[in-house]
Amino acid sequence: MTKVGVLGAQGRMGAEVCRAVEGAGDMELVAAVDQGDALDALSAAEVVVDFTHPGVVMENLRWCVERGLHAVVGTTGFDPSRLDTVRSWLTGESSGNVLIAPNFGIGAVLMMHFAQKAAPFFESVEIVETHHPHKADAPSGTAYRTAELVAAARAEAGVAPSPDATTSGVEGARGADVDGVRVHAVRMSGAVAHQEVVLGGHGELFTIRHDSMNRESFMPGVLLAVRKVPELERLTVGIEALLGL
Ligand SMILES: NC(=O)C1=CN([C@@H]2O[C@H](COP(=O)(O)OP(=O)(O)OC[C@H]3O[C@@H](n4cnc5c(N)ncnc54)[C@H](O)[C@@H]3O)[C@@H](O)[C@H]2O)C=CC1
Numbered sequence: 001m002t003k004v005g006v007l008g009a010q011g012r013m014g015a016e017v018c019r020a021v022e023g024a025g026d027m028e029l030v031a032a033v034d035q036g037d038a039l040d041a042l043s044a045a046e047v048v049v050d051f052t053h054p055g056v057v058m059e060n061l062r063w064c065v066e067r068g069l070h071a072v073v074g075t076t077g078f079d080p081s082r083l084d085t086v087r088s089w090l091t092g093e094s095s096g097n098v099l100i101a102p103n104f105g106i107g108a109v110l111m112m113h114f115a116q117k118a119a120p121f122f123e124s125v126e127i128v129e130t131h132h133p134h135k136a137d138a139p140s141g142t143a144y145r146t147a148e149l150v151a152a153a154r155a156e157a158g159v160a161p162s163p164d165a166t167t168s169g170v171e172g173a174r175g176a177d178v179d180g181v182r183v184h185a186v187r188m189s190g191a192v193a194h195q196e197v198v199l200g201g202h203g204e205l206f207t208i209r210h211d212s213m214n215r216e217s218f219m220p221g222v223l224l225a226v227r228k229v230p231e232l233e234r235l236t237v238g239i240e241a242l243l244g245l
């Protein structure tokens with residue numbers, strides 16, 4: 001039985017993770033911690049799962065790394081500089097692996113993978129993500145990561161930046177620029193988590209779309225990560241490798 005602790009246990013995702021862990025025959029929920037609770041209860045865990053907030057996740061993760069606990073992190077906000085910081089913490093510790101994934105949905109991971117594959121074949125590519133209006137960060141971690149993957153694939157293939165003749169307009173109208181890829185964030189009541197990667201050129205448009213209909217959809221990926229994290233590299237980003245992608 002793997003002993004699992006959950007950080008952000010009263011949140012939308014954390015509560016779902018607690019239910020999933022309790023329902024898994026090979027796991028035991030040993031700590032369910034939320035804001036204001038002491039972290040000490042997590043010392044009983046082998047793997048800590050964090051779904052909290054981009055503003056607090058680094059502090060939580062450092063606490064886990066210092067104690068040699070394996071960490072599975074779904075909280076967003078990990079740019080390259082944060083990942084470098086986590087790497088530097090891990091080099092100073094002898095045990096405990098960290099897996100950080102912007103999205104644990106199997107379909108979402110495939111959407112990112114297919115977008116990366118398609119990106120060099122089209123002149124233009126932009127990303128449109130839609131989320132519930134309670135979301136703290138924009139663009140979403142998934143959109144940010146997709147843009148990074150798409151940009152890297154295009155750079156490797158020597159593809160020029162997407163054409164854009166805009167010289168005047170209202171600020172923000174063209175979305176955020178992530179590594180040269182435009183990302184548009186919609187916040188919409190009734191939505192859960194949705195993303196379209198739109199690619200275009202030579203008289204055709206190709207849209208890769210993924211919809212998370214509920215938070216249960218992320219649980220197979222989270223449980224897979226909990227099971228695999230002890231045997232991974234010190235730092236793994238995304239669950240692609242766990243799916244053989
Ligand atoms: N990787 C993935 O597949 C997914 C990632 N997310 C990300 O997970 C994060 C959380 O999302 P939600 O559950 O919707 O948010 P939420 O706001 O419903 O839950 C966050 C919980 O963390 C708690 N919290 C805040 N500070 C804390 C601290 N210092 N220690 C312990 N608990 C603390 C809050 O009280 C709250 O209960 C976001 O960054 C979101 O983008 C969300 C869905 C899927």
Ligand SMILES: O=C(O)C1=N[C@H](C(=O)O)C[C@H](O)C1
Pocket residue numbers: 076102103131135136139140141142143192193194
């Ligand atoms: O906040 C959410 O809900 C989600 N956050 C993650 C993100 O920012 O990409 C994953 C998913 O989109 C749901």
